[in-house]
Amino acid sequence: MASMFELLMELPLFRGVSRSRMAEIVGTAKFHFLKFPVGETIIRAGDDSSHLTFVISGSVRATTANDSGRFAVSQTLEAPAVIAPDFLFGRVTRYPATVTALTDCSILKISKADYVRILYSDEVFMFNYLNTLSVNAQKALDGILSLTSGGIDERIAFWIACLTQPGSKDISMSCRTRDLCNLFSVPRNVFEAATAEMERRGLIRYTPRCIDIIDRKAMLSLLDRQSESHEDQP
Numbered sequence: 001m002a003s004m005f006e007l008l009m010e011l012p013l014f015r016g017v018s019r020s021r022m023a024e025i026v027g028t029a030k031f032h033f034l035k036f037p038v039g040e041t042i043i044r045a046g047d048d049s050s051h052l053t054f055v056i057s058g059s060v061r062a063t064t065a066n067d068s069g070r071f072a073v074s075q076t077l078e079a080p081a082v083i084a085p086d087f088l089f090g091r092v093t094r095y096p097a098t099v100t101a102l103t104d105c106s107i108l109k110i111s112k113a114d115y116v117r118i119l120y121s122d123e124v125f126m127f128n129y130l131n132t133l134s135v136n137a138q139k140a141l142d143g144i145l146s147l148t149s150g151g152i153d154e155r156i157a158f159w160i161a162c163l164t165q166p167g168s169k170d171i172s173m174s175c176r177t178r179d180l181c182n183l184f185s186v187p188r189n190v191f192e193a194a195t196a197e198m199e200r201r202g203l204i205r206y207t208p209r210c211i212d213i214i215d216r217k218a219m220l221s222l223l224d225r226q227s228e229s230h231e232d233q234p
Contacts, residue, residue, distance in 0.1 A: 010080045011054050011108075013128045025118055032109040036101040043083065043099040050093075051109040053083040058105025062097040064163050071175045071183070073159065075168035076102060084165075085132055088112055096163075135166065152194035153203070155184050157222040160213055171213035180211075 008014055009022055017025075032051075036042050042060060043053065057079045065072035077083065084095055089112075110118070119126050156173070164171050175183070181191045195206040203219055205212040213219055 007056055007080070008108075011056070012080065012082050013052070013085065013125065013132065015128060016124045017122065021122060021124075025121070029110060029114040029118060034107045034109065036105055036107060038101055038103055040101050041098065042101060042105075042107060043095045043097070045095060045098045047095045048093065049084065049087045049095050049112075051111050052085060052088055052115045054108040054110075055079045055081045055083065056106045056108050058101065058103040060099050060105060061102045062099045062165075062168075064097040070179055072173075073163040074170075074172050074174070075164045076170040077165060077168055079105070081165070081167060082132075085129070088115070152184060152186065152191060153198050153219075154222045156198075156204075156211065157219045160216060160219050161223060164216065168216060171216055173211040173213070174209065175211075177208045 008026070009017055009019070014022065033056075045064065055077055059076055059078040060081075060083070061074060061076055062083065063072055063074040083099060084097065087093055087095060119129060159173065160171060177188065177191065181188050184191065186194075195204065195211065198204045199206055202214055204214060
């Protein structure tokens with residue numbers, strides 16, 4: 001049972017909690033543990049986000065796509081990780097991505113009602129969740145600034161910031177070059193010159209149908225730079 005406490009305390013929204021406090025939570029809240037084999041669907045895009053869902057062992061692949069399926073962003077989440085915590089509350093409480101098991105994996109689910117009680121029971125839980133929401137909201141703000149005056153690299157970084165989670169790996173943006181040029185409102189030669197420069201800098205790998213993100217942290221630092229440049233302006 002001690003190993004289970006240690007595992008739970010490594011989950012992003014439970015970090016910083018004492019073992020004794022974690023024991024109390026396990027004793028009062030309903031934790032649902034599920035196992036999924038490789039390739040099985042865990043969540044479908046549009047499913048009701050009625051539970052907080054954690055990956056506690058193994059890894060999953062999450063894909064967010066538009067209605068036509070012509071634009072999609074995929075990412076790998078490895079344990080310990082939480083899936084789309086932003087969508088537990090708010091106007092839209094549906095999962096934005098389809099999530100499948102990339103390896104045999106274990107999933108922990110906590111109902112929204114139980115998680116609300118956990119949040120009220122200890123300020124550490126509350127701060128962890130608020131920090132998660134704040135980080136995501138701030139990255140979106142930086143991205144909006146990049147859409148107004150930033151380059152292609154900053155605009156791509158905006159989509160990555162909005163559609164992937166911290167700690168995600170093997171990120172890919174699947175879309176035809178023609179559609180991406182329309183999305184970013186730039187000529188093809190300008191777009192391809194920008195992606196070639198990003199490849200040279202080690203940020204991406206580019207093909208006419210896919211952009212693979214090599215370094216998520218480096219991509220998002222472009223948004224930080226854009227935000228700082230705005231702060232320097234009168």
